[in-house]
Amino acid sequence: MTSARDHLAAARAQVREQSAHDTAERLREEPGTVVLDVRERDEYEQGFIPGALHIPRGNLETRIERSVLDRDAPIVVYCASGVRSVYAAKTLSELGYTDVVSMAGGFAAWKENGHRWSVPRTLTNAQLERYSRHVLIPEVGEEGQLRLLDSKVLLIGAGGLGSPAALYLAAAGVGTLGVIDADVVDTSNLQRQILHTVDRLGQPKVDSAEVAIKGLNPDVNVVKYTERLTSENVLDVITGYDVIVDGTDNFPTRYLLNDASLVAGIPVVHGSIYQFEGSVTVYKPHDGPCYRCQFPEPPPPELAPSCAEGGVLGVLPGVVGTLQATEAVKLLLGIGEPLVGRQLRYDALSMEFVELRMHRDPDCPVCSKDPSEIEFIDYEQFCALPARAAATQEAVA
Numbered sequence: 001m002t003s004a005r006d007h008l009a010a011a012r013a014q015v016r017e018q019s020a021h022d023t024a025e026r027l028r029e030e031p032g033t034v035v036l037d038v039r040e041r042d043e044y045e046q047g048f049i050p051g052a053l054h055i056p057r058g059n060l061e062t063r064i065e066r067s068v069l070d071r072d073a074p075i076v077v078y079c080a081s082g083v084r085s086v087y088a089a090k091t092l093s094e095l096g097y098t099d100v101v102s103m104a105g106g107f108a109a110w111k112e113n114g115h116r117w118s119v120p121r122t123l124t125n126a127q128l129e130r131y132s133r134h135v136l137i138p139e140v141g142e143e144g145q146l147r148l149l150d151s152k153v154l155l156i157g158a159g160g161l162g163s164p165a166a167l168y169l170a171a172a173g174v175g176t177l178g179v180i181d182a183d184v185v186d187t188s189n190l191q192r193q194i195l196h197t198v199d200r201l202g203q204p205k206v207d208s209a210e211v212a213i214k215g216l217n218p219d220v221n222v223v224k225y226t227e228r229l230t231s232e233n234v235l236d237v238i239t240g241y242d243v244i245v246d247g248t249d250n251f252p253t254r255y256l257l258n259d260a261s262l263v264a265g266i267p268v269v270h271g272s273i274y275q276f277e278g279s280v281t282v283y284k285p286h287d288g289p290c291y292r293c294q295f296p297e298p299p300p301p302e303l304a305p306s307c308a309e310g311g312v313l314g315v316l317p318g319v320v321g322t323l324q325a326t327e328a329v330k331l332l333l334g335i336g337e338p339l340v341g342r343q344l345r346y347d348a349l350s351m352e353f354v355e356l357r358m359h360r361d362p363d364c365p366v367c368s369k370d371p372s373e374i375e376f377i378d379y380e381q382f383c384a385l386p387a388r389a390a391a392t393q394e395a396v397a
């Protein structure tokens with residue numbers, strides 16, 4: 001039988017080691033080097049090497065491939081004293097990583113040599129429990145959850161689309177939710193606007209939304225705007241938000257928001273619904289088409305039916321608003337492929353999703369201009385319906 005000491009000696013013989021001093025030097029010279037901390041969570045929380053990737057030794061085999069895709073990436077592994085990192089480095093070599101070293105003396109030697117270290121910002125135990133299903137996904141993880149908690153999303157409208165979007169974004173732990181809506185809760189809203197309840201009839205929708213959001217997640221800071229967006233207030237309202245979820249049902253707001261978001265540089269997750277059909281897309285300023293690339297000007301008011309005439313299946317905004325919340329979370333986390341330049345259309349009756357490509361118009365009356373030249377227009381208030389196929393679009397499978 002081999003002793004633990006022999007076992008370590010055998011592992012050490014197969015692994016390259018370098019001192020804390022040489023590691024610090026190397027990180028200065030080769031900033032792309034992956035620094036991998038394999039200690040337990042409670043050790044990591046006491047302090048770590050800035051920029052280190054933290055994967056506890058016990059999770060190494062299951063998580064490293066999703067975090068470090070390049071098998072030839074230079075990796076420096078460290079633990080507390082330089083023992084566990086030897087075993088971790090050996091494991092990485094066995095997994096096919098070709099350029100792995102273990103830092104001799106571990107984090108203790110790093111600190112003793114006076115090198116820079118930080119204390120990580122971490123979720124509280126209550127937050128770890130609440131967001132555990134996010135933390136378990138490598139693409140989100142604790143870091144992503146902290147990012148969501150630092151994020152600010154503005155919801156235009158606390159109605160059919162704003163309701164599911166607000167609830168899911170609150171549940172996801174988006175730290176600040178702005179809600180702008182000038183209306184009060186009406187009985188006819190309750191068929192689809194799930195933020196609101198019978199006992200809040202007659203209250204401003206923003207107040208009702210706050211009660212629902214806080215009831216679901218008290219961590220969320222709710223910023224209320226009981227007003228309509230106008231050319232006067234639009235920049236003051238939207239500036240500072242990371243993403244805007246547009247659930248508006250009228251053309252003037254849609255155009256105003258488009259133009260202002262280009263000036264402020266904020267992506268807009270756009271949704272619209274009508275009867276059994278809905279659509280979702282992401283307008284990312286100057287990185288894809290804007291609303292006016294498709295529809296340069298609103299149609300004359302007399303050609304647009306009123307919202308009251310339109311009608312909508314109560315479940316439909318649940319689907320579309322939830323898709324908008326999904327896109328907002330992806331944008332906040334910087335993961336996946338957002339619906340930039342793509343419009344997703346949903347038909348509840350046939351239960352079909354169709355994707356349309358949208359192209360940026362180089363002569364767009366707004367996004368082709370320098371943002372400083374964009375002027376805001378207050379169009380006459382009237383209802384907006386989802387856009388029908390336009391010349392700038394082509395269907396894809």
Ligand SMILES: [Zn+2]
Pocket residue numbers: 289290291292293294361364365366367368
């Ligand atoms: Zn445009």
